[in-house]
Amino acid sequence: MTLSEAGALELDAADPGHRELFDVPPAQGGEYPEVAYFAGNSLGLRPKATRTELLEDLDAWAALGVEGHLDAARPWLPYHELLTGPAARLVGALPSETVVMNSLTVNLHLLMVSFYRPTRSRHRIVIEDAAFPSDSYAVRSQVRFHGYDPDDAVIRLRQRPGEDCLRTADVVEQLGADVALVLLGGVNYLTGELMDIPTITKAGHAAGAVVGWDLAHAAGNVPLALHEWEVDFAAWCSYKYLNSGPGALAGAFVHERHLGGELPRFEGWWSTEASTRFEMTPESRPPATADAWQVSNPPIFSMSPVRTSLELFDKIGIGALRERSLRLTAFLDGLLDGFDVITPRDPARRGAQLSVRVPGGAGELSRRLRFGYGVIADAREPDVLRLAPVPLYSTYHDCWRAAAALTEVMG
Numbered sequence: 001m002t003l004s005e006a007g008a009l010e011l012d013a014a015d016p017g018h019r020e021l022f023d024v025p026p027a028q029g030g031e032y033p034e035v036a037y038f039a040g041n042s043l044g045l046r047p048k049a050t051r052t053e054l055l056e057d058l059d060a061w062a063a064l065g066v067e068g069h070l071d072a073a074r075p076w077l078p079y080h081e082l083l084t085g086p087a088a089r090l091v092g093a094l095p096s097e098t099v100v101m102n103s104l105t106v107n108l109h110l111l112m113v114s115f116y117r118p119t120r121s122r123h124r125i126v127i128e129d130a131a132f133p134s135d136s137y138a139v140r141s142q143v144r145f146h147g148y149d150p151d152d153a154v155i156r157l158r159q160r161p162g163e164d165c166l167r168t169a170d171v172v173e174q175l176g177a178d179v180a181l182v183l184l185g186g187v188n189y190l191t192g193e194l195m196d197i198p199t200i201t202k203a204g205h206a207a208g209a210v211v212g213w214d215l216a217h218a219a220g221n222v223p224l225a226l227h228e229w230e231v232d233f234a235a236w237c238s239y240k241y242l243n244s245g246p247g248a249l250a251g252a253f254v255h256e257r258h259l260g261g262e263l264p265r266f267e268g269w270w271s272t273e274a275s276t277r278f279e280m281t282p283e284s285r286p287p288a289t290a291d292a293w294q295v296s297n298p299p300i301f302s303m304s305p306v307r308t309s310l311e312l313f314d315k316i317g318i319g320a321l322r323e324r325s326l327r328l329t330a331f332l333d334g335l336l337d338g339f340d341v342i343t344p345r346d347p348a349r350r351g352a353q354l355s356v357r358v359p360g361g362a363g364e365l366s367r368r369l370r371f372g373y374g375v376i377a378d379a380r381e382p383d384v385l386r387l388a389p390v391p392l393y394s395t396y397h398d399c400w401r402a403a404a405a406l407t408e409v410m411g
């Protein structure tokens, strides 16, 4: 602990963020009225505008019935297009490469239909050993679907003994001629490590593999340049740093060079060119955009919070948020100096999350932080506590509270 509470409050006055735009839950313990919220990497807080704008969309249904498809203030038929531009700018993509649809793991499957096309000599998938379970299950089921053995085909990248994170050079070395697909998390959910996406993508391509990224913990956290980095495909969810609510709709990216081509896709009536949607023809005419990966008509009331949130990111800019994120995370990192932080200490190799190894019972520790101090942190049993100071709404005072509470509980 290197700074006083008054010092943290001074930093907040000088570098205030955007907390006033969010609903911060009341604390269930401790001496402050609001929680110090560090679980924005799990479920982001609700922007105040979300409620207002969702009610507007909901009331258009009451006022217009089916005519809302065309006559609502935000018409439902082209509603998803309102999200495309802001989502594309957020991940450094062209609008034609970007679509918001479904949920994350569903998008990974739909994209693997196109991008995992194994042959006998090249059928392996590379993931990280510390992959989120959904990604592990998804790739194993894809491998089985194609008739291969997941125990043989899935390569899980392990850290070196005694190390917590992966080294780029070690990842690159594993990308051999039998690898069909590399599918890694851009920011690891557990360690908070930000991977070197451009270097690994280039190395995967040099090895003849397709390279996709799961950006669940990267989207809205760090600046991305998916188009420039020539990433083949990517998907991300919107309920973590993108503050769009539990189970919110996800994003998907397909690089321009794959658009309008012969890649296999699973189709439905939303895969066809919008102008042909009501021609009721037996054959689709897919557009040369990522919209061709859509299947069903989108749930408008689930899109509404994603639109509100993406517009907020668009207005503030991920560049400015990253700047504040670097200051805030460095501040928390300094306060946690005496703790076993497993996230890289180099700010360029991490986003907003710091993961702290605690001596077992992470769940019990997070309960004590919540009910004793009003500090919300995420526990990964047995021994990792994840703290994400989110640049949109977290404060230096929140960081001070978390460090003070941890010091007291563990000291």
Ligand SMILES: *Cc1c(COP(=O)(O)O)cnc(C)c1O
Pocket: 103, 104, 105, 106, 132, 134, 135, 185, 189, 214, 216, 217, 237
């Ligand atoms: C949060 C997260 C998921 C969740 O998947 P859903 O399909 O949204 O339920 C998957 N993968 C990673 C890496 C995650 O961080």
